[in-house]
Each structure stands twice: as C-alpha cells, then as structure tokens.
Amino acid sequence: MPMPAARLERMLLLLFVASSFAGLVYQAIWSHYLGLVLGHAAYAQTLVLAIFMGGMALGAWLVSARGGRWAGLIRAYAIVELVIGATALVFHPMFVGYMSLSQETVLPALEGESTIRLWQWGTAALMIAPQSVMLGMTFPLMSGGYLRVAPGQDGQILGGLYFTNSIGAAAGALVATFLLLPWIGMPGAIMVAGVINVLVGLLAWRVSIGAEAAAAPAVEAPSIVAPETSVEQSERKSLGRFSTLLLFGAGITGASSFVYEIGWIRMLNQALGATVHSFELMLSAFILGLAFGGLWVRKRSARIVDPVNAAGWAQVLMGLAALVSLPLFANSFAWVGALMKVLPRTDTGYDLYALGSAAISLAIMFPAAFFAGMTLPLFTMALLRRGAGERSIGRIYAANTLGAIAGVMLAVHVLIPLMGLRLAVTLAALADILLGLVLLRGFVVEYRQRPYFAALFATLAVCAVSLLFGAPDPKAQASGVFRYGNERLGDLADVRFLRDGKTATVSFYTQGAMGTIATNGKPDASINLAAGEPMDDEYTMVMAASLPLALHPDPERIAIIGWGSGLTTHTILGSSAPKLVDTIEIEPAMVTGARLYGDSVKRAYTDPRGHLRVDDARTYFSASAKGYDVIVSEPSNPWVSGVSSLFTREFYRFLGKHLGDRGILVQWIQTYELNDRLFYSMVAALIEEYPYVHAYLTNSADVIFIASYAPIRDYDAARLQEMPLAADLKRTGLATAGDHQVRRFADRAVLKGLIELFDAPVHTDYLPSVALHAPRSRFKGESVLSVSTLMGVGMPLLEMTGGRRPVPVSAQVAATDASPAAKDHVNARRVREVLLGTGTGKGLDAPIVEKLKLLRDPATPLPAWLDAASVIADFSLGYLTPEDLQGVWIDPVWVGDRASDPRVAALLSAYAAASRRDAAAMSTTGIAALKVLPQGLAPNLLRDHLLVIAMLGAVGEGDLARVRKLEDVHGASVKVSNNFYGLARAYLSAWAEANAKTGATATAAR
Incomplete structure (x- = not known):
C-alpha cells in the first residue's frame, strides 16, 4: 500500500x-x-x-x-x-x-x-x-x-x-x-x-x-523511435548546448566555492587560531550557508518561473558577498580581540569563545555560501524543466564536484602561492559574477537590461571597495590576537615579511632588537638580533643542536624536523662532526622569511652540508631510505592543527626505524599553553617506545627530551669547544658540559612517576586527545607547573629518584635568569661560599642574605634559627654535590655551639644524611628529627624537609611500599608548607607506585 x-x-x-x-x-x-x-x-x-x-x-x-x-x-x-x-x-x-x-x-x-x-x-x-x-x-x-x-x-x-x-x-x-x-x-x-x-x-x-x-516510472526514450523532425532536432541540439552550459557553470561554481572555503579558513586561522576546533567551526559555517540556500529554493520553488534567471542572480550575489567578506575579515582581528578581553579564561569562557568564533565565521562565510547553496538546485531545476530527465541530477552533481576538485588544486598550488589569499578569493568572486552575468544576458526567458547593468555597476563598486578596504593590517595578521587579545602588534613593531604560503601565512617582524618569525600569527621562534641577552627560544634551539653533538658517539647524519628560525640547523653546522644535515620543512615561506635573521642563522643557508627538504615529516621519512644518527624534532605547539600527530607513540616508533643503532631522538615540547596531563600524555608516548630517556628544562618553559634505544653516554665536552660552535654556545651561556647538565631534571623513572601522578594516558594516532583538548588549555592560559616546581624543591628529590645529577661547583655554571636550574645552582654556590666564609653573597636576593645572617648569629632564637636553616637548606642542599656540601651541611663549620642542642643535632643529622645521599641514614634521621621538632616549634617547611628526606631514604633503599606508608602515617601531621612540597610528596608516592610495577629503582639509589 x-x-x-x-x-x-x-x-x-x-x-x-x-x-x-x-x-x-x-x-x-x-x-x-x-x-x-x-x-x-x-x-x-x-x-x-x-x-x-x-x-x-x-x-x-x-x-x-x-x-x-x-x-x-x-x-x-x-x-x-x-x-x-x-x-x-x-x-x-x-x-x-x-x-x-x-x-x-x-x-x-x-x-x-x-x-x-x-x-x-x-x-x-x-x-x-x-x-x-x-x-x-x-x-x-x-x-x-x-x-x-x-x-x-x-x-x-x-x-x-x-x-x-x-x-x-x-x-x-x-x-x-x-x-x-x-x-x-x-x-x-x-x-x-x-x-x-x-x-x-x-x-x-x-x-x-x-x-x-x-x-x-522513469521516462526513458523508447528503443524504436520515429525519425526526428527538424524542429525536434533543433530542440535537442538546443537542450544539449543548454545542458553543456549549466554543467560548465556547475563546475565553475564548485571551483569558486572551494577557493572561498580554503581562502576563508586560511584567513580566519590568523584571527581565530589554527586549531582543529576552529577549522570544524569554519567548515560548519560554510556548510550551514549552503544548507539555507537550498532551503530558500525549497520554499520558493513553485514561484520560480525561470530557474536560470534565479541562478544567474544567485551567482552574481554570491560573488558580491565574497568580495564583501574581505573587508569583514580585515575587521575580524578587532572582533576576536574584543572577545578575548571580555571572556574569562575558564571552560565556560572557551565555550563562549567557540560560539564567538562560529559567529565570526558565519558573518564572513554565510552570505556567499547561502547563494552557493542555491545554485545547484536551480541548475538542476532548469535542466529538469527543459526535459533533460532525472539523469541531469547526477550530471550536475558530478560536474560541481569535479569543479570543487579543480578549485582545491588551483587554490592551494597556484592561486594562493602566486597572488595570496585575498586576490585568490577576489578572482573566484569575479568568476562567479561573470558566470551570473553570462546566464542573465543570454540564457534567461526574459532579458532585462536595467537590472543587468545595475549588476555590472554593483560589481565595479563592490570590487573597488573590497580592494580598498579588504587588505588587513599586517600588524594584525602577525599579532596572534587569539592568544592574548592584542588585535595588532605595537607601534614600534615592524613587519618586514608577510607571505601566504601553501599551508600557512608566515610573517617576520622586529620589536626593537628582537626578531620573531610566526605562522598564522603564532610565534615559532624569536632571536635577539643585537649582541644582548639571548631570547628564551635561543637557549632551546641551541641546546637542541649541542646536546646530540655532545651525546652521540659519531653524529655524522642528522635530520631536523622544522626549520623555524634556522638557528638549530645553523648551530649544528658550527661543528665539523656532521657530514649531512637534512632539515625538513613543510612551508617554503618559512625558510624565505627566516633569511631575515641574517648572520644569526647564516650557516643554515650557506653550508654545503645542509639540505632543505620541503615536505611533511612522515612523508619525507617514508620516502627516504636514509638512516640518521640524530633526528631533532622541533614542531610547533601541539594545539596547532596537525602538529599533535608528531607527538604520538606511533610517530615515535616510526622515527625510531630511521635511527641508527645508537641513534638519538631529540624532542622539543613546550610547557606553556598546555596542562600537565596533556604534556605527560605526549611524554608517555615517548617513554612507551624508548627505554632510555633524559629530559632538560632549557629555559623556564621549554623541555628537550633525549631518547634512544641504547644507553645514553656521558657528555663529550671536547665536542663543544670547537669553533665556531663554541662561540654560539658561549653567547647563550652553554659553553660547558656543566651548563647543559644543570638543566637535566629527569630520566625514564622520573617521567614514569610524573605520568602516574597525573594519570596521563599514552598519546596515540587513533585517539588524538592533545589536538582536541590543547586548544582549550591554550585559551585558559594553562601551563605545565610540575617541571619547574619539582626542580625548585631544595632536597635531592629528582636526584634520588633518578633524574638530576648535581653539577660540581668547579664546573662554574654560567649565571642566567633565563634558566631556573642554572640560577638555583649559582645561588647554592653563593650560599656555600658565605657559609664557608669564602664569599660575601653578592648576587643573592636580600631575604636570603638576611636568613644567612640569622643562621650564623649565636643570638638568634631557636624558632627563627630553625626557620632560617630550612630556607638556606632549601637553597643549597639539593643543588650541590656531596663533596661541595662538605663543611656546609656535612660537618658544618659554621654552626658553632648550637650543635649541642639535641633538636638542632637531630636536624643537622638529617640534613647531613641527605647531603651524603645516604639512604639508610636518611630513613632513620628524617623520622627521628620529625619527632623532636614538632609543629609550632619547627616551621612547616622544615617538617616537610624531614618527611621528604625519610621518603627519599626509603626510595634509596628500594623499599617502595614504605614510601607511601610514610606519607600515610605522617602526612596528616606534617602540614604542606607550599606548592613545591605538596607536589613533591604526591610525586614520591606516585613514583613509588609507578616504578614498583616494573621493579625499577632510581639510578642513584642502586
């Protein structure tokens, strides 16, 4: 029925x-x-x-x-x-x-x-x-x-x-x-x-x-037909020409629509941020416009007498709307800036930002997409009403789709590289308008001259307005407004390079002596172009080059993923050890823009050992049979669309197949605009694949991982003394092995503990959680706090759980505020000099100098003395070697008669055991001192020290179950003094849990 x-x-x-x-x-x-x-x-x-x-x-x-x-x-x-x-x-x-x-x-x-x-x-x-x-x-x-x-x-x-x-x-x-x-x-x-x-x-x-x-039933031509009359032949030929025109028109509108789509998405990436979320919001805005264009036709189809006339006007209006979208885009940076200024940096704020992004995308895309959505139903209606039959539906659809393919190819490989995003969209708009004018002039039932010439005039006027007001401010395009809400760079900034490449818009700008190269407004690298203090990025890029040179036994063949500023390639080529350096970069405009760094990256462009490979990393390595001694991976931030796939377990395994027997993978991961769980998800992927991993905090926000299938050898300091490499390292305060080693904070065991602490899942190709959650983390301004926090714990926490190796005072680590690790070591060295009577404490902050005075003054009341002792211990004990702590906390020469007080003696015994890294003594002295130094007398920091010392003793003895038991028994009575020790105690419990699963113990405790 x-x-x-x-x-x-x-x-x-x-x-x-x-x-x-x-x-x-x-x-x-x-x-x-x-x-x-x-x-x-x-x-x-x-x-x-x-x-x-x-x-x-x-x-x-x-x-x-x-x-x-x-x-x-x-x-x-x-x-x-x-x-x-x-x-x-x-x-x-x-x-x-x-x-x-x-x-x-x-x-x-x-x-x-x-x-x-x-x-x-x-x-x-x-x-x-x-x-x-x-x-x-x-x-x-x-x-x-x-x-x-x-x-x-x-x-x-x-x-x-x-x-x-x-x-x-x-x-x-x-x-x-x-x-x-x-x-x-x-x-x-x-x-x-x-x-x-x-x-x-x-x-x-x-x-x-x-x-x-x-x-x-379908209307089909009969198998035997009578001969056609001349009128019928003429009508059939006319229908054939008409069908050909509309099929050609469907192809043109398909091509122009995809030029619009790609152009708009590439433009809005600069204002909204190039994330997977913003891409899907833009795509949905475009498709929504198509949908409502189809709905308009559905509701008015009975009143459309001449579909060709309606299609012609739809084409003209689509082109005009596309031209108007360009001035709207030029103003979008101000809209995004206003959003960023009023929205809270919370989950709710991000959801509202996504809605605002969708609204901005709709404002720019919807009008033209609406008219694009009208064209196919109107073209198909026109053919059906001329008797073309139902097969015309598939033919129109096929022609439109083939046009879309042509539009994608033209946009990405021809129009955008040759003329830029704005002119590519303008050319597509003019093609649509021209198609509409052709339909209105020669193929409508009734040609109307006045509206036709009105359309011509409107085209000239709108095109002029679009060209005049559609060019965005280069300082807005380079501003990265989606990060901090600044809709343009400051007046002192000078945008010296701005180019729409195949995959991204690249800019280079200077602000005073600082030169920055950015992709879609997101800075990828900054260098001080003068002779002053290096930028934070420089420490990371130089260390990404120097570490593998010093750690690999024979680093002859090196691959670098990502050109950035070119500084890593330049630094590596400062050594004579590499015979081949292949740098893989997806966007040629990045390499062109980075030339403006001049002599700072000169060798990257001139040294014959260096070769630029313009390709995607996966594709390049798959197509290359080369095996490398070192692969340096320096991708952009993981929240950028497509980048997080370079931080997965499968990709790390893939790279491992292109490493030699003792090959080293160098991986740079930023700690800013990420939270701890996302960060350690990527780290979990790394240690899942590589049994040997070391981690370095290069400045205050960037981490470099050294990963290998073979044990990682000690530094070959002689490798770092060769010119011109030595001059590059000296400028950044990285001249010696000690300058590098002081920044090391973790090995595989430490990282396992941190992964356990934050319950971080392994990041995989098939569950791209970082790409999906990192944009929200970026918006909220989150940062990975665990690395700098644990490095700021003054007890030998990371050393005894396997990560840090204290650097001797004789290494003369260079002082720099850019590295918290180097600063802590230098401050510990200055504290040591004061306590041994060989220094004045010059360079220490005033509060520390005051604590040192209280510590050495026999008249200081015991509570104040204990407070001073805990602060000074926190600034020295964990950052120096046992040899350098002799006379400081081991057999202290400065303590005087106060050592006769049993409470002081108990504390000094615990600090001495920790200074010697004597696990058995730490286990007993830590708890013994905790019992005689109750809350009220001893400051919370000191009691935190004693509990952590006891827990580290259990770590050193290999009694991992006791680590958690100590926290369970004493944790309630030892009030957490600050975030450093709250995290330290949680980390120790997690470290013990994670490493107990595999029977691992810390290297220092074996």
Missing part, C-alpha cells in the same frame, strides 16, 4: 539528514587516518580531498548514466547505504593491517622516491575511493527516487534534499570533532557512522516498499 506523501517526505528527508551526517563524519575521520599515510603537506591534503570529491563525482555520474534504467531507486539507495555502513565497520582493522604491511614490509622494500609516493598515494586512494563513490551515489539515487514519487515538485524536492544534506553535513563535522573523537577516538567515530549508515539502509529498504508502489 502506498505511503502517504507527507509521511514519505518526512521519512526520506530524515534518512538523508542521517546519511549526510555520517558522510561528514567519514570525511573528518578519514582526513585523520590518511594524514598518517600521506602527512599534512599541501599536496597530501589536496590529494585526500580530491580522492573524496572525485569518488563522489564518479558515483554521481554512474547514477546519471545508469540510474534511469533502474526501477527501484530508493531500494538501490538502501543497498548503497548498507554497503557503506558495512565497509565502515571494518575500516579500522583494515587500516591498521595496511599500515603494518606498508611500513614494515612494502616501503622498506621499495626503491626510489617516486615509487614510494606512488604506493602511498595509490593505496590511500584505494582505502577510501570505493566508499567515496558510493557516497556520491546517494544524492542522485535519493533525489531521483523522490522525484518519481512526487513528479512536478522538482524545486521543493531538490531544495529540501540539498538543505537536509548540508544540515546533516554541518552537524556531522561538529559532532565528529567535538564529541565523537574525544569520547571514542577515530575507530569508535567511524564505527558510529557505519552503524548510522546501516540503520539508514534498513529503514530506507522499508520505506522503499511503500514509496515505490506510488512511484511513477
């Missing part, structure tokens, strides 16, 4: 919403999957999109060519949905098997870069092409079947389907990124989409029974 028309319509539209929802989930998730195969280089990104769009076009064409012969289009639609869903359910295990086969068997056996790339691209196409073809079949099947049920309602049906298709797609893009990926990862998300397709297929099969009973 036929289904009632109203109910049938609701069912079909609901099914198509669900289907398009699943389709955009696939596109979003496939881009993550194939990014693991192809990388994130511009050609790889466009290839992924081309596979998807090309498959869609082929599917639509197949339906247009064959669908007219099929009796049950909705039933065919149901079968296609079921096959798509079944394929999705097995996609992840197939992909994992493919990756294993590819990386472990096929790629190592292939020779030649072209052969490797052919394998990557060809297999990537095969992974998603069949599903893409079937997805392309769904729209013409559904719309054709629907039209058979309700002939004569072409505009209403097509507009409704375009609307539901786009609404479902917009929802799919958002749900995939904001809900499914964080919740169940890539495998779970794609399975959810597969289940939806299966359910849609089953329901569509059920609907087809009632729908097709009421369907009119």
Whole structure:
C-alpha cells in the first residue's frame, strides 16, 4: 500500500539528514587516518580531498548514466547505504593491517622516491575511493527516487534534499570533532557512522516498499523511435548546448566555492587560531550557508518561473558577498580581540569563545555560501524543466564536484602561492559574477537590461571597495590576537615579511632588537638580533643542536624536523662532526622569511652540508631510505592543527626505524599553553617506545627530551669547544658540559612517576586527545607547573629518584635568569661560599642574605634559627654535590655551639644524611628529627624537609611500599608548607607506585 506523501517526505528527508551526517563524519575521520599515510603537506591534503570529491563525482555520474534504467531507486539507495555502513565497520582493522604491511614490509622494500609516493598515494586512494563513490551515489539515487514519487515538485524536492544534506553535513563535522573523537577516538567515530549508515539502509529498504508502489516510472526514450523532425532536432541540439552550459557553470561554481572555503579558513586561522576546533567551526559555517540556500529554493520553488534567471542572480550575489567578506575579515582581528578581553579564561569562557568564533565565521562565510547553496538546485531545476530527465541530477552533481576538485588544486598550488589569499578569493568572486552575468544576458526567458547593468555597476563598486578596504593590517595578521587579545602588534613593531604560503601565512617582524618569525600569527621562534641577552627560544634551539653533538658517539647524519628560525640547523653546522644535515620543512615561506635573521642563522643557508627538504615529516621519512644518527624534532605547539600527530607513540616508533643503532631522538615540547596531563600524555608516548630517556628544562618553559634505544653516554665536552660552535654556545651561556647538565631534571623513572601522578594516558594516532583538548588549555592560559616546581624543591628529590645529577661547583655554571636550574645552582654556590666564609653573597636576593645572617648569629632564637636553616637548606642542599656540601651541611663549620642542642643535632643529622645521599641514614634521621621538632616549634617547611628526606631514604633503599606508608602515617601531621612540597610528596608516592610495577629503582639509589 502506498505511503502517504507527507509521511514519505518526512521519512526520506530524515534518512538523508542521517546519511549526510555520517558522510561528514567519514570525511573528518578519514582526513585523520590518511594524514598518517600521506602527512599534512599541501599536496597530501589536496590529494585526500580530491580522492573524496572525485569518488563522489564518479558515483554521481554512474547514477546519471545508469540510474534511469533502474526501477527501484530508493531500494538501490538502501543497498548503497548498507554497503557503506558495512565497509565502515571494518575500516579500522583494515587500516591498521595496511599500515603494518606498508611500513614494515612494502616501503622498506621499495626503491626510489617516486615509487614510494606512488604506493602511498595509490593505496590511500584505494582505502577510501570505493566508499567515496558510493557516497556520491546517494544524492542522485535519493533525489531521483523522490522525484518519481512526487513528479512536478522538482524545486521543493531538490531544495529540501540539498538543505537536509548540508544540515546533516554541518552537524556531522561538529559532532565528529567535538564529541565523537574525544569520547571514542577515530575507530569508535567511524564505527558510529557505519552503524548510522546501516540503520539508514534498513529503514530506507522499508520505506522503499511503500514509496515505490506510488512511484511513477522513469521516462526513458523508447528503443524504436520515429525519425526526428527538424524542429525536434533543433530542440535537442538546443537542450544539449543548454545542458553543456549549466554543467560548465556547475563546475565553475564548485571551483569558486572551494577557493572561498580554503581562502576563508586560511584567513580566519590568523584571527581565530589554527586549531582543529576552529577549522570544524569554519567548515560548519560554510556548510550551514549552503544548507539555507537550498532551503530558500525549497520554499520558493513553485514561484520560480525561470530557474536560470534565479541562478544567474544567485551567482552574481554570491560573488558580491565574497568580495564583501574581505573587508569583514580585515575587521575580524578587532572582533576576536574584543572577545578575548571580555571572556574569562575558564571552560565556560572557551565555550563562549567557540560560539564567538562560529559567529565570526558565519558573518564572513554565510552570505556567499547561502547563494552557493542555491545554485545547484536551480541548475538542476532548469535542466529538469527543459526535459533533460532525472539523469541531469547526477550530471550536475558530478560536474560541481569535479569543479570543487579543480578549485582545491588551483587554490592551494597556484592561486594562493602566486597572488595570496585575498586576490585568490577576489578572482573566484569575479568568476562567479561573470558566470551570473553570462546566464542573465543570454540564457534567461526574459532579458532585462536595467537590472543587468545595475549588476555590472554593483560589481565595479563592490570590487573597488573590497580592494580598498579588504587588505588587513599586517600588524594584525602577525599579532596572534587569539592568544592574548592584542588585535595588532605595537607601534614600534615592524613587519618586514608577510607571505601566504601553501599551508600557512608566515610573517617576520622586529620589536626593537628582537626578531620573531610566526605562522598564522603564532610565534615559532624569536632571536635577539643585537649582541644582548639571548631570547628564551635561543637557549632551546641551541641546546637542541649541542646536546646530540655532545651525546652521540659519531653524529655524522642528522635530520631536523622544522626549520623555524634556522638557528638549530645553523648551530649544528658550527661543528665539523656532521657530514649531512637534512632539515625538513613543510612551508617554503618559512625558510624565505627566516633569511631575515641574517648572520644569526647564516650557516643554515650557506653550508654545503645542509639540505632543505620541503615536505611533511612522515612523508619525507617514508620516502627516504636514509638512516640518521640524530633526528631533532622541533614542531610547533601541539594545539596547532596537525602538529599533535608528531607527538604520538606511533610517530615515535616510526622515527625510531630511521635511527641508527645508537641513534638519538631529540624532542622539543613546550610547557606553556598546555596542562600537565596533556604534556605527560605526549611524554608517555615517548617513554612507551624508548627505554632510555633524559629530559632538560632549557629555559623556564621549554623541555628537550633525549631518547634512544641504547644507553645514553656521558657528555663529550671536547665536542663543544670547537669553533665556531663554541662561540654560539658561549653567547647563550652553554659553553660547558656543566651548563647543559644543570638543566637535566629527569630520566625514564622520573617521567614514569610524573605520568602516574597525573594519570596521563599514552598519546596515540587513533585517539588524538592533545589536538582536541590543547586548544582549550591554550585559551585558559594553562601551563605545565610540575617541571619547574619539582626542580625548585631544595632536597635531592629528582636526584634520588633518578633524574638530576648535581653539577660540581668547579664546573662554574654560567649565571642566567633565563634558566631556573642554572640560577638555583649559582645561588647554592653563593650560599656555600658565605657559609664557608669564602664569599660575601653578592648576587643573592636580600631575604636570603638576611636568613644567612640569622643562621650564623649565636643570638638568634631557636624558632627563627630553625626557620632560617630550612630556607638556606632549601637553597643549597639539593643543588650541590656531596663533596661541595662538605663543611656546609656535612660537618658544618659554621654552626658553632648550637650543635649541642639535641633538636638542632637531630636536624643537622638529617640534613647531613641527605647531603651524603645516604639512604639508610636518611630513613632513620628524617623520622627521628620529625619527632623532636614538632609543629609550632619547627616551621612547616622544615617538617616537610624531614618527611621528604625519610621518603627519599626509603626510595634509596628500594623499599617502595614504605614510601607511601610514610606519607600515610605522617602526612596528616606534617602540614604542606607550599606548592613545591605538596607536589613533591604526591610525586614520591606516585613514583613509588609507578616504578614498583616494573621493579625499577632510581639510578642513584642502586
């Protein structure tokens, strides 16, 4: 029995919403999957999109060519949905098997870069092409079947389907990124989409029974026909020319729409930040515009007498709206700045920022996208009303999709690199307007001269306004307004370079003597171009070069991921040890902009041993048969879209296969704009793969990890004395092995404890938690506090749990405020000199000098003396070697008669045991002193010291169960004195728990 028309319509539209929802989930998730195969280089990104769009076009064409012969289009639609869903359910295990086969068997056996790339691209196409073809079949099947049920309602049906298709797609893009990926990862998300397709297929099969009973048969040409009259021949030729024009127009509007989409997203990355969240919000804003354009056609289809006239005006208005979007973009930096100034740095504030980002994206994208959403239903209506038949639906859809592919390729590889984002969007807008004018002039039922010339005049006026007011302020583009709310750089800043590259907009600007290179407004490196104090980034970049030079036995072949300023490459080439230095950079504009650093990075551009490789890291290493002694990975911040995939367990394993037997991986991770759990999630991925890992805090906010499959040897200090490397190191206060070693704070055991403390999961390719959560962390201004906090604990905490090795005073570590570790060591050295009577304490802060006076004054009351002792111990005991603590806390020469007080004697015994790193003595003296120095007499800091000393004693003795027991028994009575010791005690318990699982103990305690 036929289904009632109203109910049938609701069912079909609901099914198509669900289907398009699943389709955009696939596109979003496939881009993550194939990014693991192809990388994130511009050609790889466009290839992924081309596979998807090309498959869609082929599917639509197949339906247009064959669908007219099929009796049950909705039933065919149901079968296609079921096959798509079944394929999705097995996609992840197939992909994992493919990756294993590819990386472990096929790629190592292939020779030649072209052969490797052919394998990557060809297999990537095969992974998603069949599903893409079937997805392309769904729209013409559904719309054709629907039209058979309700002939004569072409505009209403097509507009409704375009609307539901786009609404479902917009929802799919958002749900995939904001809900499914964080919740169940890539495998779970794609399975959810597969289940939806299966359910849609089953329901569509059920609907087809009632729908097709009421369907009119497809109108097909009879197999035997009478000869055509001359009039009929003329009409057929006219229809052919008309169809060709509209197919060509559908291709043009598809191309221009994708130029808009890519251009707008690239522009808004500079204002909103290049995160996975902002990308999906922008994409959804664009798709939403398409949806409401289709809805407009649906609601007014009965009143549209001439679809070509409506399509022509839609094209003109789309182009005009695109031109207007450019001045709007130029003002978007002020809008984002206003948002950042009023929103709290909280989770709620971030949610509001996301809504504000969506509103800004809609303001810029929606108008033009709205008119773009009108064009396809209108083109299809025009063909249907001229008698082209239902096959025209698939042909228009295919032509539009092929145009979209051409638009992506043109935008990324031609227009943007040659003329920049703004002119690329302008050219696409003029193409749309020209197409509209052609339709309005020669193909409408009634040509109207006055509106036509009004459109010409409006084009000239709007284009002039757009060119005049659409150029954003370079200081706004380079400002990174999405970070701190400053809508432009200060008046003293000078933007000396600004270029729209294939993948990002790169700027170089100076502020006084500081030169900064930035990607989409996010600073990647800063260098002091004068002879003054180095910038914080310089310490990190120089150490990323010097550490592997000093630690690897023979660092001849080195690869560096990320050009940045070029300083790391420049520094490495200051040594004669490397014979080959390959620097892999995805964006050529970065290399061009960094030239403005001049002599600071000169060797990176001139030394013949250095080679620039413009490529994505995964793609380059897959296509390269080279084995490296050292790989230095210096990616941008993990919250930047696409970057977090360089911090996963699978990527670290992948890099390990390109290291030699004693190869070293150097990994830079920022501690700012991240929280501890996200940070240690990436660290967990690293130590999961490499058994030997050391960590260094280079300044106050950057950590460098040294990872290897082989034991990491001691420094070869002689390597650092060679010119011109030695001059670079001296400038940054890193001239000696001691300057490097003082910054080391962790080994694998310490990192395991910190991972346990923050319950950090291993970061993997298939659950990209860092990309999904780091943008929120950045907005909230979070930082990793554990590293600097534990390094600021004055007891031998990190040393006895395996990380830090105190540097002897004889190393003469250079004093610098840029390194908390170096500053702590130098302050400890000054305290030692005062207590031994060999120094005045010059350079120490006044409060410390005052505590030293109280400590040596026999008249100081005991409570004040104990307070002074705890402060001075906290500034010295953990930062010096046992040898250098002789006379300070071991057999102290300064204590005088006060040592006869049993309470003082108990404290000095505990401090002496800790200074000697005598685990057995620490266990007993710490608790003994705690008993005779109760709260009220002894300050909280001192009692914290004693409990931590006892816990470290248990660590040193290997009694890890006792570590937690000490906290359980004494923790309640020992009030936490400050954040340093609150974290220290929690860390010790977590360290014991984590290392007890594997039977590990600290190196220093063995």
